Amino acid sequence: MSLSRRQFMGAGVAAAAAVALTPGLRLIELARARSPEEAASSLQRWGLLVDISKCHDCDACVTACKTENGWYGHDRPETDPEWIRKVTLRDKQTGYVETLPVMCQHCEEPPCVDVCPTGASFKRADGIVLVDKHICIGCRYCMMACPYKARSFVHEDTTHQKSYAPRGKGTVESCTLCVHRVDAGRIPACVEACAQDGGKAMVFGDLKDPNSEINKHLAAGPSTTLRPDLNLNTGVRYRGV
Amino acid sequence: MKTAKLIGCLLAVVLVSSAALAAETDKTAAIGPVIKIYKGDKCVRPTEFMRRNHMQLILHQRDETMHEGIRTEKYQLTNCVDCHANPETNSVLGKDGFCESCHEYAAVSIDCFSCHSSSPEKTGDTRKASVSGPKHLIDMMQTSTVPVSGASEGPR
Numbered sequence: 406m407s408l409s410r411r412q413f414m415g416a417g418v419a420a421a422a423a424v425a426l427t428p429g430l431r432l433i434e435l436a437r438a439r440s441p442e443e444a445a446s447s448l449q450r451w452g453l454l455v456d457i458s459k460c461h462d463c464d465a466c467v468t469a470c471k472t473e474n475g476w477y478g479h480d481r482p483e484t485d486p487e488w489i490r491k492v493t494l495r496d497k498q499t500g501y502v503e504t505l506p507v508m509c510q511h512c513e514e515p516p517c518v519d520v521c522p523t524g525a526s527f528k529r530a531d532g533i534v535l536v537d538k539h540i541c542i543g544c545r546y547c548m549m550a551c552p553y554k555a556r557s558f559v560h561e562d563t564t565h566q567k568s569y570a571p572r573g574k575g576t577v578e579s580c581t582l583c584v585h586r587v588d589a590g591r592i593p594a595c596v597e598a599c600a601q602d603g604g605k606a607m608v609f610g611d612l613k614d615p616n617s618e619i620n621k622h623l624a625a626g627p628s629t630t631l632r633p634d635l636n637l638n639t640g641v642r643y644r645g646v
Numbered sequence: 647m648k649t650a651k652l653i654g655c656l657l658a659v660v661l662v663s664s665a666a667l668a669a670e671t672d673k674t675a676a677i678g679p680v681i682k683i684y685k686g687d688k689c690v691r692p693t694e695f696m697r698r699n700h701m702q703l704i705l706h707q708r709d710e711t712m713h714e715g716i717r718t719e720k721y722q723l724t725n726c727v728d729c730h731a732n733p734e735t736n737s738v739l740g741k742d743g744f745c746e747s748c749h750e751y752a753a754v755s756i757d758c759f760s761c762h763s764s765s766p767e768k769t770g771d772t773r774k775a776s777v778s779g780p781k782h783l784i785d786m787m788q789t790s791t792v793p794v795s796g797a798s799e800g801p802r
Contacts, residue, residue: 445715529715537712538761566763568724573761588715 439588450513450532450640451582452612453596454622457505457645459606464491466506466607469598473583474570479561486557486572488580489595494646503645506595506607509534509555509580510631511640517547517556526577532612532640533584538576547577552632555579582640612640679748685729690720700726704758723758728766737764 439445470489471477478485489508495501515534517526525540526547536547536556548556556579563572569585572578583593591597592609599607610619629646630639689696691703707721719725730744731737738745739759749756 439715441717441719443716444710527713529713531715535712539708539712563761566761568727568763568767571761571763576761584715585717588717 439590441588445529445531445533445588447530448613450612451511451587452532452610452619452640452642453511453582453593454608454619454628455505455641455643456606456608457503457643459604460503460505461604461606462504463603465598465601465603466595467491469594470508470580473567473586473594474572474581475565475567476557476570476572476578484558484560486559486578488557488578505643505646507553507555507631508595508641509551509582510553510637511580511582513638513640515637516550516552520546520550522546529584531587533582533587534579535581535584536577536579538571538573538578541576543575543577545577552635552637679751681744681748682732682742683729683744684731684733689729690725723762724767727762727764731764731766736766739764 467489474488476486476488478487489506491504492507493502493504511528511532511534513532515526515528517534518528521527522544523540523542525537525542526534527537528534543558545558548554548558556577558577559572559574562574566572570581583591583595586593596607596609599605608619608622610617612619612623614620623642626644628642628644630637630642631646691699696703703721704723704726707718707723710716710718711722726745727738732740732743735743737743740746743764745756745759745764
């Protein structure tokens with residue numbers, strides 16, 4: 406063993422912290438955290454479960470996304486970017502109203518990737534669908550192909566971009582599932598905000614890990630994708646739609 | 647007499663042109679790029695290498711990060727900006743900006759900052775967290791009630 410004193414201490418602290426926290430989930434996450442040198446792997450697939458019955462009439466997730474990723478509007482709804490939005494559903498028979506957040510659904514078979522002429526729209530090994538803005542020519546085919554209206558075109562000059570979420574005029578953008586956070590072993594900003602200020606309606610996790618929190622939730626009750634008829638096997642699933 | 651005149655003329659021409667040349671070289675020396683280093687002792691690679699190859703490093707890192715999620719810190723664009731931004735303008739752009747002054751001198755357009763931020767980020771830097779360890783682990787250590795100092799004394 407050639408552990409330095411510092412490494413040994415660090416491991417001790419981590420182990421103590423992990424044991425002291427009651428949910429076993431933390432332990433699993435610890436084992437799974439990726440180092441910065443390690444590439445995203447297809448052994449994981451990141452997903453979201455949104456429980457509509459817990460989703461109140463708030464927009465904590467939308468606000469958190471704006472703050473985290475630095476996108477904002479100019480009071481021009483036709484052209485303003487929208488990475489995540491709240492959609493209101495009203496039952497015409499009964500008048501019952503429910504709301505749900507809609508963002509990029511991170512399809513297993515993404516139509517936006519199929520139609521992209523340059524390869525800018527792509528799916529990462531761990532299932533996160535992204536736009537490589539270095540290659541994007543702003544043709545907006547992907548926006549037309551997306552059945553969820555999840556993508557936006559940047560019509561105006563951008564300022565105050567976040568270092569981890571660059572965005573520029575003339576390219577298409579959408580929810581990245583907070584890929585910079587996921588790579589650092591954290592959960593997306595919307596999920597965090599929903600747990601803190603919202604109705605705790607969102608669960609994030611690895612769909613390929615049978616012991617993950619999201620898989621336990623999915624196994625425990627019914628859930629569906631939006632537009633299941635399209636067979637896109639989205640990474641974002643909803644309960645109670 | 648005629649030859650002397652000719653030689654005189656030639657001499658004058660040579661003198662004038664050399665004077666003009668000297669003025670020219672003075673001028674070029676004066677309009678060079680502004681290279682001021684504001685932070686850090688040395689770059690991630692030797693200066694000579696960086697002058698010619700910084701774009702290759704950034705390009706390589708760009709594709710790795712974007713497509714594979716590899717987020718090593720060494721060749722990050724954010725790193726360039728952090729060290730080289732002018733503290734007065736808080737930017738690498740502008741007349742005296744590290745990036746723009748040289749790119750303008752070399753007549754090479756610079757596209758990075760139409761999307762990327764040209765200012766160092768002061769708050770909410772998740773990058774540091776990803777380098778020094780998983781964020782949730784750091785959070786746990788900072789917020790949990792575990793007697794961290796006691797635990798670190800333990801394995802002695």
